[in-house]
Amino acid sequence: MRDPRSYMQGKVVVVTGAGGRLGQRLVERFTEVGANVVAIGNEGTEDLILDLANEDEVVDAFERIQREYKHMDVLVHAVGTWNEWPLLDTKLEDWERMMQINLTTSFLCFREAARHMVKDGGTIIGICARSGLEAAVARGGAYAASKAGLMRLVEAVAAEHPTLNTYALAPSIILYKGAFGPGVHADDLVQLTIQLCSEPARALRGTALQAYGMHSS
Numbered sequence: 001m002r003d004p005r006s007y008m009q010g011k012v013v014v015v016t017g018a019g020g021r022l023g024q025r026l027v028e029r030f031t032e033v034g035a036n037v038v039a040i041g042n043e044g045t046e047d048l049i050l051d052l053a054n055e056d057e058v059v060d061a062f063e064r065i066q067r068e069y070k071h072m073d074v075l076v077h078a079v080g081t082w083n084e085w086p087l088l089d090t091k092l093e094d095w096e097r098m099m100q101i102n103l104t105t106s107f108l109c110f111r112e113a114a115r116h117m118v119k120d121g122g123t124i125i126g127i128c129a130r131s132g133l134e135a136a137v138a139r140g141g142a143y144a145a146s147k148a149g150l151m152r153l154v155e156a157v158a159a160e161h162p163t164l165n166t167y168a169l170a171p172s173i174i175l176y177k178g179a180f181g182p183g184v185h186a187d188d189l190v191q192l193t194i195q196l197c198s199e200p201a202r203a204l205r206g207t208a209l210q211a212y213g214m215h216s217s
Contacts, residue, residue, distance in 0.1 A: 002198060004195075004197075004198075005034050007197065007198050007199065008030065008033040008035045008194065008197060009033070009034035009035075010034060010035070010036065011035045011036065011073040011074060011197070012035070012036050012038065012065070012069045013030045013036065013037050013038070013073060013074040013075075014037075014040065014065060014072060014074065014076070014113065015027050015037060015038070015040065015078060016040045016052060016076070016079045016105070017077070017078035017080065018040055018041045018046045018078070019039075019044040019046055020041075020079075021174075021176055021186065022078050023039070025190045026190055026193060027039045029187075029191070029194060030074075030194065033194060035073075035074075038065050040052070040061065048061050048064070048065075052105040052108065052109060053100045053101065053104050053108070055108055058105075058108040058109060058112055062113065062115070062116060066116045071117075071120060072113060072116050072122060073117075073197075074122060074124075075109060075110070075113040075117075075122070075124045075125065076125045077109050077110070077124070077125065077127065079105045079106075080101065081097075081098065081101045082143055083142070084139040084140050085139060087141055090142060094142065098142040098143060099146050099149075102146035102147060102149075103150055103153075106150050106153060110124055110153060114161060114164055117164060118161050118163055118164060120163070121164065122163075122165070123164070123167075123196065123197050123201075124164055124165070125166075125167050125169060125193055125196055126154055127171070128147050128150050128151050128154075128168035128169060128170040128208050129143070129144070129147040129171065130170055130172045130210070130212060131144040132144055132146070132147025132148040132151055132170065133151060133168075133208050133210065151168050151170075151208055154166050154167060154206065154207075154208065155206050155207075158205050158206030165201065165202050165205045166205060166206060167201070167206075167208070167209065168208040168209070169192065169196075169209055170209065170211060170212075171183070171184045171189055171212070171213075172184060172211070172212040173213075174186050174189060182213060183213045184211045185213070188211070188213075192209065192211060
């Protein structure tokens with residue numbers, strides 16, 4: 001396995017959802033391997049604070065990054081939310097909010113990243129989910145539908161733009177420090193994300209990688 005520093009040194013990496021548990025680890029690790037990281041969140045100490053469901057704010061943010069760095073190499077879109085509701089109790093506002101956070105933000109960030117990457121090439125990675133890739137579970141219709149939509153978006157971008165290496169990572173349950181049980185450890189997921197930025201990963205473009213962990217059933 002190649003040392004990530006050999007292909008990440010000096011690359012411009014945009015991480016959305018940078019204030020979340022996974023986002024923070026992505027920012028830390030990409031920085032450790034020599035990337036210039038732009039951390040985007042909706043609160044806290046990220047480089048850019050914005051509403052990623054607001055089209056004008058997303059367009060402006062990506063234009064600012066392009067002006068400052070002159071190019072972008074990688075987008076890792078780590079924004080997402082999870083909840084479950086019985087079908088008969090699911091409110092339209094809950095459904096729409098799930099789609100807005102998990103799918104609309106993906107569309108806007110993918111589109112604007114592609115706008116600035118398509119000429120010189122780049123990598124776009126979204127975080128899918130097992131239920132969006134394989135089969136939904138009871139009470140999880142809204143979440144699964146949003147993540148399945150993300151998977152189709154990844155495929156469509158890869159098919160339309162051969163210069164873009166577009167992927168989805170589909171974890172089951174993400175395990176953070178001190179957590180046990182079925183799932184994939186956050187640090188392993190972060191390492192896999194970085195590996196997708198290497199040239200050999202092009203063979204997997206347009207696909208979702210199952211990241212279920214050793215003990216998922």
